[in-house]
Amino acid sequence: MNTLLELKGVTVSFDGFLALNDLNLKLTSGELRAVIGPNGAGKTTFLDVITGKVKPSKGEVLFRGKSLIGKPEHHIVRLGIGRKFQTPRVIENLSCRRNLELAVAKGSSPLKLLFTNLPNKQRDRVQQLLLQVGLASHDQQLAGGLSHGQKQWLEIAMLVAQDPDLLLVDEPVAGLSDEETAHTAALLKDLSGSHTVLVIEHDMDFIRDLQAPVTVLHEGHVLCEGSMEEVQADSRVIDVYLGREDVNP
Ligand code: ADP
Ligand code: MG
Numbered sequence: 695m696n697t698l699l700e701l702k703g704v705t706v707s708f709d710g711f712l713a714l715n716d717l718n719l720k721l722t723s724g725e726l727r728a729v730i731g732p733n734g735a736g737k738t739t740f741l742d743v744i745t746g747k748v749k750p751s752k753g754e755v756l757f758r759g760k761s762l763i764g765k766p767e768h769h770i771v772r773l774g775i776g777r778k779f780q781t782p783r784v785i786e787n788l789s790c791r792r793n794l795e796l797a798v799a800k801g802s803s804p805l806k807l808l809f810t811n812l813p814n815k816q817r818d819r820v821q822q823l824l825l826q827v828g829l830a831s832h833d834q835q836l837a838g839g840l841s842h843g844q845k846q847w848l849e850i851a852m853l854v855a856q857d858p859d860l861l862l863v864d865e866p867v868a869g870l871s872d873e874e875t876a877h878t879a880a881l882l883k884d885l886s887g888s889h890t891v892l893v894i895e896h897d898m899d900f901i902r903d904l905q906a907p908v909t910v911l912h913e914g915h916v917l918c919e920g921s922m923e924e925v926q927a928d929s930r931v932i933d934v935y936l937g938r939e940d941v942n943p
Contacts, residue, residue, distance in 0.1 A: 696722060696866070697720050697721070697723075697759075697917060698721050698722065698723045698758060698859060698890050699715055699719075699720070699721040699744070699755075699757055699860060699890070700719070700720045700754075700756040700899055701718060701719045701720075701740075701743070701744075701753065701755050701756075702718055702753055702754040702755075702756070703716050703717070703718060703752060703753040703754065704716070704717040704740075704743055704752070704753035704755060705717070705750055705751050705752040705753055705914075706739055706743060706746060706748055706749075706750050706914070707751045707753060707880075709884050711737050712913075712939075713739040713914050714740060714743065715736075715913060715915050715917060716752075716753070716914075716915060716916040717736070717740065717753070717912035717914060718916060719740075719916060720883075720892055721860070721892060721910060722890070723859070723890055724885060724886060724887050724888070724889070724890055725886060725890055725891075725902065725906075725907070726882060726886035726890075726891045726893070726895075726904055726906040727891070727892050727907055728893050728895065728901045728904050728906050728908045728909070728910075728922075729892060729893070729894045729900060729908075729909045729910075729911060730895065730896070730898075730908060730910055730911070730925075731910055731911030731912055731917070731934075732912065732934060735911040735912050735914070736859050736911055736913070736914040736915075737821045737864075737894045737911055738860060738864065738894070740911065740921070740932075741777060741862050741894065743755060743778050744762065744770075744773030744775065744860075744862060744864065745755075745767055745771075745775060746762060746765055746766060746769070746939065747767060747771045748761065749759060749764070749879065750763065751791035751925075752823055755863070755919075757770075757773060757774075757775065757783050757860070757870070758773075758859075758907075758933055761888075761938075763798075768935040771856075771858075774857070774858050774859035774860060775858055775859070775860045775862065776853040776854075776861050776862065777853075777859070777864070777890075778846075778849055778850060778861070778863045778864065778866065779785075779861065779864060782842075782848070782849045783847040783851055783881045784837040784840075784845055784848050784852070785837060785921060786836065786837050786838030787836060787837075787838060787851060788836065788837060789832065789833065789834050789835060789836055789837065790829050790833050790834070790835055790837055790840070790848055791820060791824065791826065791833040793816075793852060793897065794820045794824065794836050794848070794851055794852060794855060795816070795820055796921075797811055797851070797853075797856065798812065798816045798819050798820050798823075798851035798855045799810055799812055800855075801851075804931070807827040811916040818883045818922065819839065819855070820855075821854055823851040823854060823855055824851070824885065825866060825878055825906070826851065826854075827847040827848065827850060828847060828877060828881070828899075829844060829847055829848060829851070830922040832844060839917045841874070842869055842870060842874070843865075843870045843871065843874030843875075843877065843878065844874075846866055846870070846874075846878065846879060847877070847878070849942060850863070850866070850881065850882075850885075853871065854885065858889065858891070859861060859883070859889065859890060860890045860891075861885065861889050861890070861891045861892070862892050863891065863892065863896055865892045865895055865896065866878050866882070866893065866895065867879075867895060867897050868897075870898070872899075875897060875900050875903075876903060879900055879902070879903035879904050880909055882904065883905070883906075885905060886906075889894060893906075895935070898922075902922050903924055905922075907919060907920065907921065908921065908925045910923050910925050910928075910931050910934070911932075912934050917930055917931060917934060918930060918931060926928070
């Protein structure tokens with residue numbers, strides 16, 4: 695099995711406070727992984743370290759065996775790591791299709807693209823992405839008029855358009871309906887295999903739907919790893935979440 699990403703002993707200190715504390719984690723190429731943990735566990739900081747936004751004070755982050763430490767964020771994106779933030783960043787006054795065309799043709803002038811058609815190959819790619827995320831029948835709709843869930847899927851499609859090997863997805867189902875949440879789980883499952891997908895989420899029904907290995911973070915450290923059933927039965931996990939409402943074991 696090919697290791698795509700490895701974090702070894704990663705520690706992040708914010709003025710002495712350890713947001714990550716000796717974090718170790720490995721992702722295999724093509725896997726889907728869920729990361730959960732109570733608020734403040736270090737989940738977002740963990741993504742910030744991978745994408746180069748935050749520099750660890752100790753430890754190593756290896757992507758395809760090469761260190762990412764010290765590399766600027768845009769460089770890390772080019773190496774094949776795409777990140778979806780919680781709030782969608784689609785262009786609201788352009789159609790779904792146009793948003794995707796801009797993502798597929800990245801590098802061309804956006805102004806030129808507004809007045810010309812894409813080459814066939816890129817048009818096919820846009821169509822395939824629209825179908826993959828379930829937005830083909832909404833292609834002419836302005837992105838601003840999409841539901842919150844549809845915007846999330848459009849943004850996932852825009853990210854996939856850039857062919858990242860590793861997709862980092864931070865809380866994709868916050869505020870989504872049950873139906874949209876189920877669709878998002880199916881979509882991320884579908885993307886894994888051809889991509890490595892790491893998802894951070896609080897919604898336990900969604901995590902269950904993913905049927906993926908779960909890593910539990912607590913105080914900047916991996917508390918345990920296993921299937922959803924295994925981590926839910928782990929007494930350390932129960933202790934950490936005890937009395938919290940963001941999980942229902
Ligand atoms: P999570 O995403 O799991 O809720 P975060 O990674 O956002 O957790 O934060 C982990 C801890 O680090 C929290 O206690 C948070 O207050 C702290 N933290 C995060 N970013 C900073 C920062 N830039 N400066 C100081 N403390 C921070
Ligand atoms: Mg967070």
